[in-house]
Amino acid sequence: MAVDVNHSVVKSADHGTMLEYSTEDGALKILGFWFFLAQDMILFACLFATYLILHNRTAGGPSAMQLFDVPGFAAETFILLTSSFTYGIATFQMRNNRLKSMLIWMGITVLLGLSFVSLELKEFITYVLQGATISRSAFLSAFFTLVGTHGLHVTLGIFWMISVMIQLVKRGLTPVTARKAFIVGLYWHFLDVIWVFIFTVVYLTGVMK
Amino acid sequence: MTDKDQTIVTSGGHGRFPWSHVIGYIFSLVLTLVALLMVTNHVASGGMLLFVILLLATIQIFIQLFFFMHITEKHGPAYHIITLAVALFFTFAIIAGSLWIMTFTQVSS
Numbered sequence: 001m002a003v004d005v006n007h008s009v010v011k012s013a014d015h016g017t018m019l020e021y022s023t024e025d026g027a028l029k030i031l032g033f034w035f036f037l038a039q040d041m042i043l044f045a046c047l048f049a050t051y052l053i054l055h056n057r058t059a060g061g062p063s064a065m066q067l068f069d070v071p072g073f074a075a076e077t078f079i080l081l082t083s084s085f086t087y088g089i090a091t092f093q094m095r096n097n098r099l100k101s102m103l104i105w106m107g108i109t110v111l112l113g114l115s116f117v118s119l120e121l122k123e124f125i126t127y128v129l130q131g132a133t134i135s136r137s138a139f140l141s142a143f144f145t146l147v148g149t150h151g152l153h154v155t156l157g158i159f160w161m162i163s164v165m166i167q168l169v170k171r172g173l174t175p176v177t178a179r180k181a182f183i184v185g186l187y188w189h190f191l192d193v194i195w196v197f198i199f200t201v202v203y204l205t206g207v208m209k
Numbered sequence: 210m211t212d213k214d215q216t217i218v219t220s221g222g223h224g225r226f227p228w229s230h231v232i233g234y235i236f237s238l239v240l241t242l243v244a245l246l247m248v249t250n251h252v253a254s255g256g257m258l259l260f261v262i263l264l265l266a267t268i269q270i271f272i273q274l275f276f277f278m279h280i281t282e283k284h285g286p287a288y289h290i291i292t293l294a295v296a297l298f299f300t301f302a303i304i305a306g307s308l309w310i311m312t313f314t315q316v317s318s
Contacts, residue, residue: 035292
């Protein structure tokens with residue numbers, strides 16, 4: 001039950017077969033997911049706008065400069081960048097019909113995602129223990145909402161990825177499982193894009209003198 | 210997996226090693242490191258530094274889109290590019306508009 005011969009095989013010069021685009025249904029769902037990403041981008045735009053307006057309103061509480069720890073957020077950034085790359089390899093292996101290797105790279109991505117979320121949780125706990133809670137100041141409300149929303153997205157992505165891995169193990173590479181795996185990948189790379197901006201706009205400007 | 214599929218796989222030339230992903234990854238690491246080091250070493254003043262790190266982030270977005278998200282792939286018309294362009298316009302309108310309108314409250318308060 002690997003490749004259904006009734007489906008047209010879509011080929012790409014770089015990546016071999018593209019099962020995920022091989023049915024009209026699959027191609028439409030991928031397009032639909034781009035629409036979702038577009039609206040999710042607008043959600044983050046609102047949170048970024050709020051943060052940019054409120055980032056100096058610390059109400060006598062701790063400021064970004066006092067809180068942010070460069071090695072900490074740099075580690076989170078490199079972990080997430082690497083996980084985007086490892087999922088890229090998983091997609092590459094999928095398109096070369098190497099299911100086992102694909103699952104290994106997806107597994108590595110899940111582990112990197114988990115370490116990212118644990119580092120972020122550790123960061124949040126450190127802040128809260130210093131009295132920098134979400135209700136302390138407008139700056140902290142905006143910070144926790146923006147970074148926390150991204151963290152929730154990543155957490156959801158981890159569970160989603162694991163469930164797609166289970167389906168891949170059970171059903172193998174079919175136009176349906178390939179489409180699902182490709183869409184989780186789009187979601188994961190999108191989260192990396194959002195993080196690059198959190199890294200730049202929140203963390204780097206936060207520690208800039 | 211039939212043998213026929215295997216031949217399609219290798220005919221692409223790039224099927225054995227994911228070069229484009231490795232290049233994209235190296236680019237993203239370098240861009241992130243440059244931005245980080247520029248800020249930690251205070252190589253420029255506020256406005257200029259902000260402009261440069263935002264530029265680096267924007268370049269990095271395009272690397273994700275082209276190297277990892279396969280943005281050039283489509284099935285029929287490229288509706289996803291149009292959607293992304295509209296969302297980018299909204300993103301700009303929301304952020305720039307909010308910042309602009311809030312400059313008025315700072316004057317009056």
